[in-house]
Amino acid sequence: MSYANLYEPPGPRGVRRNRVLAGAVTLVLLAIAYVVYVRFDEKDQWAADKWLPLLRGDVWATFILPGLAGTLGAAVAGVLLAGLFGLVFAVARMSEHAWIRVPAAAVVEFFRSVPLLLLIFFAFFGSYMVIGVNISAFAAVVFGLTLYNGSVIAEIVRAGVLSLPKGQREAAYAVGMRKSQVMRLVLLPQGVRVMLPALVSQFIVLLKDSALGLIVGYDELVDRGLNGIAANFSNVIPAAILIAAIFIAINTSLDRLAHRLGAA
Amino acid sequence: MEALLIEGDTILAAFWMTIRLTAVSALGSLVLGTLLTAMRVAPLAALRAAAGTYVSVARNTPLTLVLLFTGLGVGANLGVELSDDIATNNFWLACIGLTAYTSAFVCEALRSGLNTVPVGQAEAARSLGLGFVKTLRLITLPQAFRAVVAPLGSILIALTKNTTIALVVGVSEASVRMREMIETYGDQVIQIFLGFAAGFVLLCLPMGLLFGWLSRRMAVAR
Amino acid sequence: MFGRSLYAVFAVMVLATACGGGQDSYDSVVDKAKNEKKLVIGVKADQPGLGLRTPDGAFTGFDVEVAKYVAKQLGVEPDGITFKETVSANREAFIEQGQVDLVVATYSITDARKQKVSFAGPYFVAGQDLLVRADDSSLTGPETLNGKKLCSVAGSTPAQKVKSEYAKEVQLQEERTYSACVDRVLGGQLDAITTDNVILAGYAAQHNGKLKVVGKPFSTEKYGIGLKKDDTAGRKAVNDALEKMFADGSWTKALQASVGASGFAVPQAPQLERY
Numbered sequence: 131m132s133y134a135n136l137y138e139p140p141g142p143r144g145v146r147r148n149r150v151l152a153g154a155v156t157l158v159l160l161a162i163a164y165v166v167y168v169r170f171d172e173k174d175q176w177a178a179d180k181w182l183p184l185l186r187g188d189v190w191a192t193f194i195l196p197g198l199a200g201t202l203g204a205a206v207a208g209v210l211l212a213g214l215f216g217l218v219f220a221v222a223r224m225s226e227h228a229w230i231r232v233p234a235a236a237v238v239e240f241f242r243s244v245p246l247l248l249l250i251f252f253a254f255f256g257s258y259m260v261i262g263v264n265i266s267a268f269a270a271v272v273f274g275l276t277l278y279n280g281s282v283i284a285e286i287v288r289a290g291v292l293s294l295p296k297g298q299r300e301a302a303y304a305v306g307m308r309k310s311q312v313m314r315l316v317l318l319p320q321g322v323r324v325m326l327p328a329l330v331s332q333f334i335v336l337l338k339d340s341a342l343g344l345i346v347g348y349d350e351l352v353d354r355g356l357n358g359i360a361a362n363f364s365n366v367i368p369a370a371i372l373i374a375a376i377f378i379a380i381n382t383s384l385d386r387l388a389h390r391l392g393a394a
Numbered sequence: 395m396e397a398l399l400i401e402g403d404t405i406l407a408a409f410w411m412t413i414r415l416t417a418v419s420a421l422g423s424l425v426l427g428t429l430l431t432a433m434r435v436a437p438l439a440a441l442r443a444a445a446g447t448y449v450s451v452a453r454n455t456p457l458t459l460v461l462l463f464t465g466l467g468v469g470a471n472l473g474v475e476l477s478d479d480i481a482t483n484n485f486w487l488a489c490i491g492l493t494a495y496t497s498a499f500v501c502e503a504l505r506s507g508l509n510t511v512p513v514g515q516a517e518a519a520r521s522l523g524l525g526f527v528k529t530l531r532l533i534t535l536p537q538a539f540r541a542v543v544a545p546l547g548s549i550l551i552a553l554t555k556n557t558t559i560a561l562v563v564g565v566s567e568a569s570v571r572m573r574e575m576i577e578t579y580g581d582q583v584i585q586i587f588l589g590f591a592a593g594f595v596l597l598c599l600p601m602g603l604l605f606g607w608l609s610r611r612m613a614v615a616r
Numbered sequence: 617m618f619g620r621s622l623y624a625v626f627a628v629m630v631l632a633t634a635c636g637g638g639q640d641s642y643d644s645v646v647d648k649a650k651n652e653k654k655l656v657i658g659v660k661a662d663q664p665g666l667g668l669r670t671p672d673g674a675f676t677g678f679d680v681e682v683a684k685y686v687a688k689q690l691g692v693e694p695d696g697i698t699f700k701e702t703v704s705a706n707r708e709a710f711i712e713q714g715q716v717d718l719v720v721a722t723y724s725i726t727d728a729r730k731q732k733v734s735f736a737g738p739y740f741v742a743g744q745d746l747l748v749r750a751d752d753s754s755l756t757g758p759e760t761l762n763g764k765k766l767c768s769v770a771g772s773t774p775a776q777k778v779k780s781e782y783a784k785e786v787q788l789q790e791e792r793t794y795s796a797c798v799d800r801v802l803g804g805q806l807d808a809i810t811t812d813n814v815i816l817a818g819y820a821a822q823h824n825g826k827l828k829v830v831g832k833p834f835s836t837e838k839y840g841i842g843l844k845k846d847d848t849a850g851r852k853a854v855n856d857a858l859e860k861m862f863a864d865g866s867w868t869k870a871l872q873a874s875v876g877a878s879g880f881a882v883p884q885a886p887q888l889e890r891y
Contacts, residue, residue: 136516136534137437137526148438155440169472173803188671243598244591245555247569254709255576256583264709334454341456342559344792347703352458358669360795361662364822367471367799370462374455381454466796470805480765480787564790 170367180365184372189359197354198376204268204340204350208275209333215276216283221313223288241281246339249274254346267348271340279336286328290321330388334381341377351376397579398589401571408571409593415488415557415567416597420550422493427500428535434505437526445501452498457491457559464491465563480564488560496553503545507538512616540612547605551598568593645717645843645850649690657683658702658716658842662793665818665875666722675699678814681870682739682861683720686841689857708732711842718854719842722815725889734847735840736854739867741886743833744774745813747820749801750828755808757832758782764807765789767797774810774835782834794819802826812837813880820878829878838886855888 140148170176183189222234241249254270257263265273294317302312322329344353351373359369398405433445452460464487468474476486511534519529539546558569572590576583642648649655659679660667666677680699687697702710702721710716711733722742725735746766748755755764761783768775768790775788789806791797798819800806808830809816816829841858843850861867862885871882 136435136529138520140437152438152440155438155444159440159444166472173471175471183671186671188673192669192671192673239599239602240591240595242551242602243555243595245558245569245594247558247561248572248587248590248594251569251573251576252583252587254706255580256587258709258712259581259583264713266713266715267706338454338456341458344458345705347701347706349701352456356459357662357793357795360793361664361668362670364795364798366462366466366793366795370459370466374459374463377456377459378451378454382450385450385454462792462796466799470800470803473805475805480789484789561790562792566790 175367180363180368183359183363183365184368193358194351194355194372194376196349197351197358197373200268200343200348200350200354201337201340204271204275204343204348205333205337207268207272208279208336208340211272211276212278212280212283212336215280216287217318219280219284220287220291221318223284224291224313226309238281238284241277242285244278246274246278247342247345249277250342250346267343267346270346271343271348271350274342275336275339278339279332282332282335283329286325286332287318287321290323290325290328291317292321293324294320326391327388330384330391334384337381337384338377397575397582397586401575404571405568405589405593408566408568409597411485411565411567412554412557412593413597415485415492415560415565416550416554418489419492419496419557420553422489423496423500423549423553426493426497427504430497430501431504431508431535431538432527432530434501435508435530449498449501452495453502455495457495457556458562460495461488461491461559461562464488464494469563484564488557488563488565491563492553492556492560495556496549499549499552500546503542503549504535504538506545507542508534510541511537537614540614543605543609543612547601547609550605551601554597554601555594643849644847644853646690646853648717649687649692653692654696654698655687655690655692655717656698656700656715657687658700658707658710658719658721659683660703660721661701662795663722663815663818664822665878666815667720668818669701676874677818678740678871678874679720679722681874682841682858682867683718685861685866685870686718686720686854686857689860690853707842711844714844717843721842722812723840723842724837725840729842732845733842734845734851735842736851736888737840737858738838738886738889739841739858739861740814740839740871741883742812742814742837742839744777744810744835744837745816745833746830747798747801747809747816747827748807748830749804750826752807755830757830758810758834761786761808765805767791767800767806767809768811769794769797777835778810798823798827814875817875817878817880820880821875824877829880838889852890855890859888 138144167176174180219234219238222230223238225231225234250270250273253265253273254267257265257270298316298320299312302316307315340350341352343350344357347353356366356369356373360366363369430445430449433441434449436442465484468490469483469487475483477483515533515537516529519533524532557567560567561570568590572586575586579586645655659675659677661669661675663677667675667679668677669675683699684694684697687694700710700716702716702719707719707721707723708729711719719733723735725738729735746755746758746761754760758778759782761778762785764783765787766775766778766789768788769792775790779786779788789797789800791800794809794811794815797806797809801809802823809819813829813831813833820827820829841854843854867885868882876882
């Protein structure tokens with residue numbers, strides 16, 4: 131227990147008191163769960179015909195797995211492009227030349243402030259005005275995910291590099307490296323490593339955000355999975371619980387992976 | 395440009411909604427997040443487990459789904475009605491959803507802030523005879539808060555942007571208006587986007603600067 | 617080394633995203649049907665009775681039946697059709713981009729949309745109506761909605777119309793999907809759902825005995841089949857196919873099979889509007 135320093139180890143009376151309190155807490159939690167159960171039951175949310183379809187193989191094959199593929203596809207493309215965007219703009223923002231640094235900072239600050247939903251709307255409905263072609267829902271989602279998360283990643287990477295001891299840079303120059311070599315071979319790898327936990331949480335944010343693709347009809351877990359299942363079996367709540375559980379399972383395993391990487 | 399001028403009032407109303415959602419949910423998340431942090435370091439295993447489960451569920455569910463659960467689950471199925479007026483009801487449900495989601499991130503930030511407080515601080519407090527609640531409230535949490543001003547700022551900015559997802563529970567804020575305007579004034583998509591984006595830059599940029607300044611000012615010198 | 621392979625991956629990704637989606641172009645949908653014996657048709661995927669993706673991966677509903685009939689007349693057998701989900705927001709874009717050849721997706725013919733796409737049809741004339749709980753006898757039309765709570769799906773304007781023209785005191789709830797609206801009405805939190813009667817009939821059929829369509833339509837929505845703008849030959853061929861479908865009884869049969877279970881009275885086939 132890393133926080134055991136916040137309280138004394140309880141004595142015999144403390145142990146008894148804690149047991150009573152723990153019982154009370156458990157009771158309160160169970161009571162809340164019971165109320166939720168009863169209220170949902172009144173609305174027939176636990177009816178078997180709403181839950182059984184979720185176990186069917188064809189439901190998974192038609193709705194959930196294609197949805198999962200869509201979510202992961204957008205997320206993987208988003209992670210790679212946002213990572214690239216982040217690296218480029220982090221480096222640009224640390225440039226010694228003002229004419230690179232200032233525009234890079236402006237771009238990063240702009241996209242850090244604009245909600246993802248607006249970016250996706252703009253890409254989807256505005257692409258025809260800007261580049262003369264309508265882009266696909268996938269491209270609109272990836273565009274939004276890239277700029278929105280890329281600008282956050284740029285800031286994370288920059289903070290990572292700035293947190294490194296000055297000696298790293300000085301030593302690199304001392305052995306005769308050029309500016310680009312110092313950045314690429316010495317500073318960036320360490321900066322990224324320091325920030326690995328923050329980067330992984332941002333990637334989890336990105337994965338969850340890909341669910342916003344439903345707004346432009348991109349076939350991801352919420353649109354294809356939840357809405358597709360609910361249209362057939364009118365079981366919005368059960369389907370939503372299942373889809374949320376899938377997201378939680380993926381994200382917690384990513385989290386675990388990150389911790390293991392960080393510890394290694 | 396005309397679109398933005400003609401619809402000036404509705405745009406302002408939409409951003410006023412964004413600001414209200416942000417303010418209420420920020421306050422709620424700060425309170426709930428602090429409470430969750432206290433629970434996660436509490437002497438009772440049941441409290442720790444409950445808070446830990448809550449945080450990992452809320453943090454790993456897409457906000458779209460969290461809001462769907464507050465709208466359909468809490469609103470329609472639990473029968474929680476906060477107002478007879480649908481718009482007001484939706485506003486409060488959106489605030490509940492945003493708070494439920496954001497407080498998990500506040501909790502994570504505060505917990506890492508607690509880690510930066512040296513062990514000696516809590517030990518000294520205990521040796522003075524302070525119990526768990528007093529140690530937390532008077533000694534460790536205040537220092538933790540000062541250490542995480544910058545991350546809390548990032549969470550607030552993320553919350554401001556996340557209010558756009560309240561359209562899932564039918565709150566008509568900035569993103570709903572932007573969509574409607576794109577449908578009506580299809581030839582001015584770029585101006586409309588830049589107008590709404592400017593609104594968010596105007597909201598978020600000062601927040602970033604303020605929290606950057608605060609975090610430098612309030613940093614605990616060690 | 618690590619860096620270089622990473623850059624290569626990025627480069628591939630950028631290229632893949634940049635040239636995503638191969639789109640072929642043709643003068644008329646008739647040519648494509650004749651030459652390739654294949655068509656991509658956009659339908660709704662979440663509307664029971666009209667266009668619904670079922671767990672076996674197939675699409676069912678009245679729109680789908682119309683699409684199959686028209687395709688057959690153009691010389692494309694059912695296994696040459698690829699159905700693609702379209703949502704209200706992307707129908708025009710899908711046609712303009714060539715991602716679909718035809719759209720049969722409760723697609724109302726409007727002047728604004730005619731600027732971007734061509735319409736054949738109408739193949740059905742729907743009207744805005746209300747879906748209420750089967751035991752609710754107080755709601756008999758849009759003007760009885762004062763003080764009630766009405767659900768509609770975001771991005772559609774019909775609910776605003778009810779408020780401005782029929783019942784000023786109605787409260788509006790916007791949802792993302794009709795399934796969510798249905799959940800709320802069945803749960804008693806809201807009182808009615810509004811959209812086109814034939815769409816509502818699909819939900820009434822799905823919840824047989826629990827929901828009913830009021831049956832007093834208060835608008836006219838002409839559903840057309842969307843094609844690429846200025847595809848005159850295609851429009852004529854699709855119209856001819858529809859004419860044949862009306863005449864040989866397939867139209868009535870398809871409609872009866874799709875939404876008849878709700879007690880929806882099958883109307884006369886509409887008059888085509890060739891332009």
